[in-house]
Amino acid sequence: MLYEIIGDQPVPVPTSSFCGHGESEATLCSWIVGRPSMLHEDLLILNEDCSTFAGSNVRPDVLALDRQGRLVLIEVKRDVATRSAIAQVLTYVGFASRLTVQQIIEIFGDYLERLGNCRDSASPLICRFLGEPDPAQLTLNPPLSQRAVVVAGGFSTDARVAADWLVDQGVPIQFFETVYMPQEERCLLDLSEINPPFMSVAQPGSAEARLSLNAVVAGPVIDKAETYHRFWEHVIERFKLAGDERFGSGTTPSGNMLLRSWHSRGGVRFALIMNKSEAGVGMSFFRAEDVLDALIERRADIERRFGDALDWRRETNRFGVFCNCSILNEGNWSETAEWMVETLPRFVAAVEPALVEVLAGS
Template identity: 30%
Template sequence: MFKIDPQSNRISRIETKRFSELGFRERDHLQEWLANQPDALGEELLIIQKEFDGFDDTRERLDLLAIDKEGNLVVIENKLDDTGRDVIWQALKYASYCSNLTKSQIIEIYQSYLDRYCNGGDARTFLCEFFEVPDLSEMVFNSGTNQRLMLVAANFRKEVTSTALWLLNHGIQIQCFKVTPYAMNVDLFLNVEQIIPTPEAKELMIGMSAKEAEEKSTVVELKSRHKIRTAFWGQTLEAMRNSRCDLFNNINPSKDHWLSAGSGVRSCPYTLIFGVKEVRVQIEMTRADTEENKFLFDSLHGQKDKIEQSFGAELQWFRLDSKKASRVQYRKEFEGHNKDNWPEMIAWLVENVTKLELAFKQPLIEINTKLKTLNLASEEEV
């Protein structure tokens, strides 16, 4: 590997190193790097435990346990300068142990990880955010024999790569990543390269496994949920049309768990939420510019008492500092998929979205006008 110097139009060699000569250790360094930057392995993964030893009748520990966007468990085994001969056998054992983990056990494992290494947090909430679902009943975790293996090392022995390719051809999801440290003066670099399967081969394999993916119970479950949501929104929109609320007059039923209508202010929709355990009405600030969203939210929050008095109840205000959007919501718990509850749920949604619009309409217009003025002033300064 070389560093390019555009000014001199020359290249300088970046020296290949061994982890051992740099003083790096497997557990203290390589494992920590991947735990804190799992997308270095080429995809979005959520680390749910490290040094996991929750296996009955064994003292063995797997290096990192992760979950992918499909809900599959991923066993990550790290070696430094050499894989050794037994790394695949080791990883296969761990995958077999993990194959029996239930959804509730996975949540408990992740909660333990958060409590021990991340200063706490709610595992269910973080998992919902990772999977972008309103609740975890939408997800199937650790389905069947879909556990995945990732092997990470600086050098792979032939017996390891040969076995990995054989397993890959027999439907075992295994990947090998070669990690190489480099040095140039005092600067250190790390290259992470997937060598099995090659990216080109992986693309070809996606089509081969598509049929199996379609057969997953998650897909069947989601199709059922989509039918339920479409039916619920159909009844809700019919009730809206027979009410004094005209926000949703031009909106069609959806398979999603949410339904939005414009407020008259750009990217600040009124949204209805239909969940398994609750329904919500909310107003969202979802502009492309974070500062504009926070300005809208803060300005509305400055009129919190007046708005809540108009609405007739205390609202929940979520500025969401770590995210681009913000929202204000009002919720009530229901067993959402029990159709006997639908008339009461729909009446609640109609009543409260009507009240929400009345409470926010004028403040929102005034604040939006002020925001436009501020933006215009900023443009003039430029």
């Protein structure tokens, strides 16, 4: 609630929805495009309200790039967003995950041209934004790095339930709520990020019982991006202290995973994993399922070299060794990092002979 001080008394400023005041979603989109920092970060706008993905007529409201080279898909609703808004933005994220560096540059070039600017400046502008002087070294849209943002005047119950589940699964999605405050000579806009969990856990009993149960089940509300950033910084420092530079330069943090690409084949990556229920050391395969299948055929040899059974998760295109722990238990971060430092060399030594053989034959 925003208050205006009249005399010596705070008086609530009347609010209105965009819908009730006659403003359109296009107006709100134009404000975000004109000042992306409204979303609390630096973004480079790549496209807006235009068919972006080849072979599809879906039209994300805004396509942007963050300072880490990750694509940000923004869906805007002038009033209350339902679950369909979340489905929309996740569909856009799915399409965006397939974009190559050249396709992203072409999309941005088309946008610049529509604005009356030179399309050939797309690559230099992206380089300048990311602080990368060499266009040939541009790293854009790393696997599993895409982010979703929903901006709305509120969120329906079904949208809030869906949002809670997505955030709990580590999906990089943010929610911003708008409050529009028209006045006689000016208009005010409040755009605030809201952090799930939105909902109490529905259980029989009193409202107090439900709230109490929610506190136990849902656990503390944390800034997941900040928490993961601190955890991975801690892990990388432990690797450096051990003289292991595999997760130094060239490392791509992506939420609950820390990825290091295999130099011979895109999409074949060592992966460190950490979430609310487990930590892992393994490999992840993005559009390289053929390599994973070939390694599965060599499973017995790999596990013999490792000295123990590995967890093969073909449905999520990864495998490795996992242990029970939680990102929420900061007191165990050092122990988890040490386990990763000790386990990774054993894992690499077990997998590398088979991986070299597979890649040599591909």
